[in-house]
Amino acid sequence: MTSRKKVLLKVIILGDSGVGKTSLMNQYVNKKFSASYKATIGADFLTKEVLVDDRLVTMQLWDTAGQERFQSLGVAFYRGADCCVLVYDVNNAKSFDMLDSWRDEFLIQASPNFPESFPFVVLGNKIDVEESKRAISQKRAMAFCQSKGNIPYFETSAKEAINVEQAFEVIARNALAQEESEDFSDDFPGTININLDNDQSGCAC
Structure with a gap:
């Protein structure tokens, strides 16, 4: 059996402070949730080995501090990313409104080769909070995702472990596809990647 290079x-996980970025990572990697809130200072990362279509890959999940003063963490932090996860709190309208600027910030800092086809995934977190407190409807979030080129969308709860595994499965698959397309364009400089898969079924829930 030929040994493939380890992938x-x-x-990169982006979003306002307090939306649950660290909690989502901890739930996915360690199957743990902590109710005590501690703001991330600068950046932190966790790794997890996962199987994607029978390929063993190591996911390196980078969690950023949502505070503006840490937003300019520098190009090195963003560079080389294979997927960007945008997180907001479904009970906090401002955190949803900020998704656009987080997305723009990522594309400027990471400057991927093909920004129009770079994989993003949007997570609407904290759906365990009672329905009456909800500020952003699923319909509105899905409309945003469709307007940005059918970004996959999941509603999650880090606390109750709802949709966390499913969301990161899609994140891993999209990241692997991006990594392989980058490898391909490195092997054949000057080639243009054309994404023919345009009839994706929109936002996944």
């Missing part, structure tokens, strides 16, 4: 996938 390391770099995933």
Whole structure:
């Protein structure tokens, strides 16, 4: 059996402070949830080995501090990312409104080769909070995702472990596809990747 090179996938998780980025990572990697809130200072990362279509890959999940003063962490933090996860709190309208600027910030800092086809995934977190407190409807979030080129969308709860595994499965698959397309364009400089898969079924829930 031929041994394939080990694949390391770099995933950046962005969003306002307090939306649950660290909790989502901890739930996915360690199957743990902590109710005590501690703001991330600068950046932190966790790794997890996962199987994607029978390929063993190592996911490196980078969690950023949502505070503005840490937003300019520098190009090195973003560079080389294979997927970007945008997280907001479904009970906090401002955190949803900020998704656009987080997305723009990522594309400027990471400057991927093909920004129009770079994989993003949107997570609407904290759906365990009672329905009456909800500020952003699923319909509105899905409309945003469709307007940005059918970004996959999941509603999650880090606390109750709802949809966390499913969301990161899609994140891993999209990151691996991005990594392989980058490898292909490195092997054939000057080639243009054309994404023919345009009839994706929109936002996944």
